[in-house]
Amino acid sequence: MSGQRVNRRVVLKSRPVGVPQADHFEIVESQIPELASGEFLVRNDYLSVEPAMRGWVNAAANYSDAVGIGEVMRAFAAGEVVASRHESYAVGDKVMGMLGWQDYCVTNGDPVRRKVLEGDLPLTLSLGILGINGVTAYFALGEIGQPRAGETVVVSTAAGAVGSAVGQLAKLAGCRTVGIAGGADKVRLCLDEFGFDAAVDYKDPNFAQRLAEACPSGVDVYYDNTSGSISDAVLRHINKFARIVICGTASVQSWDPWPTGPRPERHLLNKSARMQGFLVWDYEHRYEEAVGQLAAWVRSGQLRYREEIVDGMERAPGSIAELYSGANIGKRLIRLETGR
Amino acid sequence: MSGQRVNRRVVLKSRPVGVPQADHFEIVESQIPELASGEFLVRNDYLSVEPAMRGWVNAAANYSDAVGIGEVMRAFAAGEVVASRHESYAVGDKVMGMLGWQDYCVTNGDPVRRKVLEGDLPLTLSLGILGINGVTAYFALGEIGQPRAGETVVVSTAAGAVGSAVGQLAKLAGCRTVGIAGGADKVRLCLDEFGFDAAVDYKDPNFAQRLAEACPSGVDVYYDNTSGSISDAVLRHINKFARIVICGTASVQSWDPWPTGPRPERHLLNKSARMQGFLVWDYEHRYEEAVGQLAAWVRSGQLRYREEIVDGMERAPGSIAELYSGANIGKRLIRLETGR
Numbered sequence: 001m002s003g004q005r006v007n008r009r010v011v012l013k014s015r016p017v018g019v020p021q022a023d024h025f026e027i028v029e030s031q032i033p034e035l036a037s038g039e040f041l042v043r044n045d046y047l048s049v050e051p052a053m054r055g056w057v058n059a060a061a062n063y064s065d066a067v068g069i070g071e072v073m074r075a076f077a078a079g080e081v082v083a084s085r086h087e088s089y090a091v092g093d094k095v096m097g098m099l100g101w102q103d104y105c106v107t108n109g110d111p112v113r114r115k116v117l118e119g120d121l122p123l124t125l126s127l128g129i130l131g132i133n134g135v136t137a138y139f140a141l142g143e144i145g146q147p148r149a150g151e152t153v154v155v156s157t158a159a160g161a162v163g164s165a166v167g168q169l170a171k172l173a174g175c176r177t178v179g180i181a182g183g184a185d186k187v188r189l190c191l192d193e194f195g196f197d198a199a200v201d202y203k204d205p206n207f208a209q210r211l212a213e214a215c216p217s218g219v220d221v222y223y224d225n226t227s228g229s230i231s232d233a234v235l236r237h238i239n240k241f242a243r244i245v246i247c248g249t250a251s252v253q254s255w256d257p258w259p260t261g262p263r264p265e266r267h268l269l270n271k272s273a274r275m276q277g278f279l280v281w282d283y284e285h286r287y288e289e290a291v292g293q294l295a296a297w298v299r300s301g302q303l304r305y306r307e308e309i310v311d312g313m314e315r316a317p318g319s320i321a322e323l324y325s326g327a328n329i330g331k332r333l334i335r336l337e338t339g340r
Numbered sequence: 341m342s343g344q345r346v347n348r349r350v351v352l353k354s355r356p357v358g359v360p361q362a363d364h365f366e367i368v369e370s371q372i373p374e375l376a377s378g379e380f381l382v383r384n385d386y387l388s389v390e391p392a393m394r395g396w397v398n399a400a401a402n403y404s405d406a407v408g409i410g411e412v413m414r415a416f417a418a419g420e421v422v423a424s425r426h427e428s429y430a431v432g433d434k435v436m437g438m439l440g441w442q443d444y445c446v447t448n449g450d451p452v453r454r455k456v457l458e459g460d461l462p463l464t465l466s467l468g469i470l471g472i473n474g475v476t477a478y479f480a481l482g483e484i485g486q487p488r489a490g491e492t493v494v495v496s497t498a499a500g501a502v503g504s505a506v507g508q509l510a511k512l513a514g515c516r517t518v519g520i521a522g523g524a525d526k527v528r529l530c531l532d533e534f535g536f537d538a539a540v541d542y543k544d545p546n547f548a549q550r551l552a553e554a555c556p557s558g559v560d561v562y563y564d565n566t567s568g569s570i571s572d573a574v575l576r577h578i579n580k581f582a583r584i585v586i587c588g589t590a591s592v593q594s595w596d597p598w599p600t601g602p603r604p605e606r607h608l609l610n611k612s613a614r615m616q617g618f619l620v621w622d623y624e625h626r627y628e629e630a631v632g633q634l635a636a637w638v639r640s641g642q643l644r645y646r647e648e649i650v651d652g653m654e655r656a657p658g659s660i661a662e663l664y665s666g667a668n669i670g671k672r673l674i675r676l677e678t679g680r
Binding site for chain 1: 564592603610614
């Protein structure tokens, strides 16, 4: 049955240095093989686009092996089981996981992260606020940031899929929240949609001054998704025992060669402060705990999110570069209409 | 009675930028005032010299206010109560604390850190292995480094008063210990006296290569007392979940202007690693716990130390610069023969 379907796949054509562009990928078609025993077929309905994908294709050392040339692009996707010879997955099950930028995924289940059980909520949320973005916010803030009521939490990429969640979770924890975002539209979104107490535009020529004004009691927690000069400015305001959560380095175009910046050691020492790298994969065993809590907040209206859904696989190759251009607002997803 | 004694005091004459030199200080004499009720008089027998004193006199932001011009140099010292109108301190009590670079200290007790109760051990130890150096090693390694048996612990300034203790405590915790020190003599001291499994000379033109060879399983804990290029080399070898304890920045001459170096963010992120500043003052409430454990290890011969005692207050003004020249081996102390 599945052998009759054509599978379009976005494969890596050449290895990028820095941010991957559309022409580092190509779309190829292939037949879907017959299912072996223990396999099932997922039809991807939504493909995810993450800033982290830059690292997944770069040759420089990272936390996982780079995607190989000619391989389908590693990506989260969500969809539905349309054929199964696997005892734990039935036709009609909704699943999400590392299913790749492609129409269909034949799998033994290993790349599936979870069945999506929140049938009352849109499937797209499993790739965003109830997926890697929300789960990242939940553990990065809760486990590394450890916010306490009354503290000031500063968030970079504050209008983004993770940053907007971090800000709202910090607010739920009783903190003063200060968002950093690029441009007036995103600053307004931080204030009006995501409830930040203050928001600062890093493109403002007086950014450092504005940041200082927004943090009259200093900074206790910094959710750092940018590195670079934005983070250097925040570091100058950290309080005693501050926690800096290193979650991304969006403002640094390349780590090869290794870029330089102001050394943090003396600041960390003087403030008994902590700078700690966060990878959501380290918390995989607690994924359902996070999703359950996040879903409850979504249902109660205490946790808001933005999505930016574009149609068609042909939008995938250029989508990582579009993320890094800073133009998008909300979680970027690609909707496929395969086989419907 | 105390009014008859002359007190020589080392006072700060001008504000240094970077490492204070002998001519930033001058020795002045004054009469000792009569004791008021609630005061007592300590005769300092030993003055301490710490790398941290650089920060105590610099104008740049630090964890404590800078010593004022004309004020006695802030310093640890140990000595004996020779007169008392304080109900908790009797003549003959041995005390240590922030008693300053001077012959005598009239005090209400606030600068005293503790009575020295280890009468079976030399008083000098209260300023070194049973003082700020040993206590720093104990909490920096135990609380921030959190070494586990079988892990690799790398120590900079490994032949120094704190580093040598860190290495030995890590060894007691079952770790592989790798010391970094300057010059063949200190490397030998690390191996022969302080039991490091390997020791590397940072002055070796092939330092980076030697360091890599000494850490075949990577680095789990790095006790960083230097910052700068030594630490940059270590950072390239950290393992998943590594802990970097920022305890000093001896290799950086000045933080004004703020020096640059390779950014650590991506390394910390890829390894879910932590870089944390450590100040021993944060653990003041647990000081006796540390001293008790350290004294037991000293008595059993499991914890060794080196002292370098020089005679006469006139040695004090130049002693911080001597520390930073890297020439000394062991805890630097100044012995006074006042009033004996």
